[in-house]
Amino acid sequence: xxxxxxxxxxxxxxxxxxxxxxxxxxxxxxFAVEREDVSRxxxxxxxxxxxxxxETWLVLGGGGLFAVFPLAYATIxxxxxxxxxxxxxxxxxxxxxxxxxxRAATRTGRRLWDISFAAxxxxxxxxxxxxxxxxxxxxxxxxxxxxxxxxxxxxxFSVLCGVALVIGYALLGATWLIWRTDGALQTRCRGYAKAxxxxxxxxxxxxxxxxxxxxxxxxxxxxxxPGILLTSPVPILVALLAWRGWLGLAHQEHRSPFLCxxxxxxxxxxxxxxxxxxxxxxxxxxxxxxxxxxxxQAFLLVGAAVLVPIILAYTGYAYWVFRGKVVPxxxxx
Numbered sequence: 001x002x003x004x005x006x007x008x009x010x011x012x013x014x015x016x017x018x019x020x021x022x023x024x025x026x027x028x029x030x031f032a033v034e035r036e037d038v039s040r041x042x043x044x045x046x047x048x049x050x051x052x053x054x055e056t057w058l059v060l061g062g063g064g065l066f067a068v069f070p071l072a073y074a075t076i077x078x079x080x081x082x083x084x085x086x087x088x089x090x091x092x093x094x095x096x097x098x099x100x101x102x103r104a105a106t107r108t109g110r111r112l113w114d115i116s117f118a119a120x121x122x123x124x125x126x127x128x129x130x131x132x133x134x135x136x137x138x139x140x141x142x143x144x145x146x147x148x149x150x151x152x153x154x155x156x157f158s159v160l161c162g163v164a165l166v167i168g169y170a171l172l173g174a175t176w177l178i179w180r181t182d183g184a185l186q187t188r189c190r191g192y193a194k195a196x197x198x199x200x201x202x203x204x205x206x207x208x209x210x211x212x213x214x215x216x217x218x219x220x221x222x223x224x225x226p227g228i229l230l231t232s233p234v235p236i237l238v239a240l241l242a243w244r245g246w247l248g249l250a251h252q253e254h255r256s257p258f259l260c261x262x263x264x265x266x267x268x269x270x271x272x273x274x275x276x277x278x279x280x281x282x283x284x285x286x287x288x289x290x291x292x293x294x295x296x297q298a299f300l301l302v303g304a305a306v307l308v309p310i311i312l313a314y315t316g317y318a319y320w321v322f323r324g325k326v327v328p329x330x331x332x333x
Contacts, residue, residue: 002297003068003287007280009304010064015269017057019172019262020315024051026173028094028121029166030192031114037107039185040114042326044098046180049322051098053315055091060311067300071144072280072290078146079139080131080153087127094120122166129165133158136275137214138282157210164203168265171196175245175258180326190249193257197249200261201242204268208235211275215283218275234271238264 024047034040066073077084097120101113134153141147174192177185212219222231245260247253276282280290291297 002294002301003291004278005301006064006068006291006297007278007287009308010061010068011269011273013057013061013064015266017054017061018269019265020054020057021051022125022169022265023047023172023176023258024054025094025121025125026169026171027176028117028173029125029170030173030177030189031118032122033192034185034188037110038328039188042181042185042328043177044101044117046177046326048098050315050318052095053318056311056315060308064300064304068292068297069280069287069290070292072285075139075141075144075146075281075285075290076135079148080134082150083127083130083134083153083158087124087131090120090124090127092120094124121169125166125169126162129162130154130158132165132272133161136161136211136272136282141281141284144285157214160203160210161207164200164207167196167203168200168261171200171261172258172265175261178249179254179258182325190252193261194246194249197242197245197257197261200264201238204238204264208268208271211271217279217283221274231271231274234267234274238267241267 027043027047030043031040034043065076094117097113097116101110101117104110104113130153133155137155137157139146139148140152171193174189174196177189178193181189212222222228241260241263245257248256248260278286278288280287
């Protein structure tokens with residue numbers, strides 16, 4: 001029972017990171033198409049109070065994997081080192097650019113930090129997609145150790161996942177800015193969201209059809225009987241959210257496009273869980289094989305039971321305090 005609880009807790013932490021840090025990475029990705037300095041300031045200020053707190057969930061997910069599923073950690077890391085290290089370096093680079101762009105003394109300096117912020121956000125998102133794709137396509141394990149090569153993670157499927165996550169995060173960023181801004185920037189973001197929404201939906205379809213073909217177990221869970229009874233609502237709900245999000249954009253609603261985009265990510269994550277559970281490292285290591293001793297799991301669960309509600313509380317409080325529209329000329333730095 002403890003491995004299942006911990007698997008659910010780590011899955012929740014990863015999902016929280018994706019939906020929370022996803023939109024502020026998306027804001028950084030959209031820097032590539034925004035040219036006005038005032039608009040870029042507004043975009044950054046919309047995420048300034050919360051962006052570093054969003055990354056807490058990444059630490060919780062990675063730390064939990066290391067502590068509770070050490071075999072999975074010891075297998076996944078060497079298999080995906082280049083993509084994971086690329087993501088971490090990009091996040092560091094992006095964080096430095098985020099802080100220093102406000103302190104640039106010249107317009108050229110500000111522009112260089114803006115480019116760095118956009119590049120760091122894009123590379124981090126792409127590497128996260130590479131990591132996901134590399135994990136889903138399977139990791140070669142022999143005698144409980146990684147037995148593959150340095151570039152096994154790199155494939156057309158993992159690259160597709162990387163592109164899909166960049167575009168999906170950009171959609172989250174655009175819909176977030178629709179919610180949190182007004183005026184010309186909001187109008188432009190509606191246009192971005194329409195194009196990005198169509199692209200994201202197309203990529204969801206392609207990745208969803210490709211994933212079951214990676215392993216027979218995945219195919220059986222998605223298309224076998226009675227598993228199809230569990231999986232069939234997922235594409236239906238994706239289609240309903242697409243319709244509702246499009247209506248929200250057409251009727252110039254502020255909040256519903258963002259909520260629908262978040263719903264897409266939640267459903268994609270649910271689909272990922274359907275494909276993988278109970279596997280921790282496809283295709284051969286499940287959560288029970290990867291788990292630490294029960295005493296270690298129980299001890300760590302006590303700490304998680306205290307810390308996770310605290311993290312949820314201060315995250316919710318931060319979003320509540322800074323819930324209004326972002327006004328040009330107002331800075332949090």
